[in-house]
Amino acid sequence: MHLRELSRALVELVLPADCAGCGDPVAPWCPRCLPRVRGRSRPDLPDGPDVLAVGRYTGPLRTALLRYKERGRRDLAAPLAALLAPPLDEILDELRNELRGELRPTPVRPPPAVTWLLPAPSRAAAARARGGDHVLRLCRVLAAGRPDLRVARPLRLAARARDSVGLDAVQRAENLAGSLRIRPRELPSPGAAAVLVDDVITTGATLRSCRAALTAAGVHADFALVLCDATSRSGPW
Numbered sequence: 001m002h003l004r005e006l007s008r009a010l011v012e013l014v015l016p017a018d019c020a021g022c023g024d025p026v027a028p029w030c031p032r033c034l035p036r037v038r039g040r041s042r043p044d045l046p047d048g049p050d051v052l053a054v055g056r057y058t059g060p061l062r063t064a065l066l067r068y069k070e071r072g073r074r075d076l077a078a079p080l081a082a083l084l085a086p087p088l089d090e091i092l093d094e095l096r097n098e099l100r101g102e103l104r105p106t107p108v109r110p111p112p113a114v115t116w117l118l119p120a121p122s123r124a125a126a127a128r129a130r131g132g133d134h135v136l137r138l139c140r141v142l143a144a145g146r147p148d149l150r151v152a153r154p155l156r157l158a159a160r161a162r163d164s165v166g167l168d169a170v171q172r173a174e175n176l177a178g179s180l181r182i183r184p185r186e187l188p189s190p191g192a193a194a195v196l197v198d199d200v201i202t203t204g205a206t207l208r209s210c211r212a213a214l215t216a217a218g219v220h221a222d223f224a225l226v227l228c229d230a231t232s233r234s235g236p237w
């Protein structure tokens, strides 16, 4: 193994020694930050999946995500994935109830034993610059040791996808929809239970486009799990 790869692998295994939210020497969250990163936010996304977020894009949650995503703190994947686990379990409950409802009154069939986590895609160049796809890593940590979860990456962004900085909501949606591609070999089988995962929801354009692309390919992702809700409450929808 190349030395750089080896050191990367070791970083993935090391748990943080400081608070993910403020850097105080108490891991994974200090007593001041912990109550502020435990919560729920349900941004309303018409024509999109039902979204459940850990919290608003503010305070220690926002700081922890930025440290993880932009400042090379890959060791924060574990505490951030731990925050995603309870809302994911709520989604899995809703998914099971929904499937049971759909199956009634036909003969009882058990709901699927496996749910697929599908990370929203990052631009390849951005992922390279960050030392890997940060949402994919969160999904893998979430699914580690859980036989009911699997991770697949059927969505990717075409190389020509423009950076969304400076685009308004409509331009952003068009840019995304035109650049999303499906990797057929990575698709869960049709009818499989699937949950989209992303780090931040802003306009909702990403999750809406991802869901539409998956639906066109026969996979229904009716729920999305997100770390931070950055939607404006008085937004376009």
Ligand SMILES: [Zn+2]
Pocket (backbone or CB within 6 Å): 019, 020, 021, 022, 023, 024, 029, 030, 031, 032, 033, 034, 060
């Ligand atoms: Zn703290």
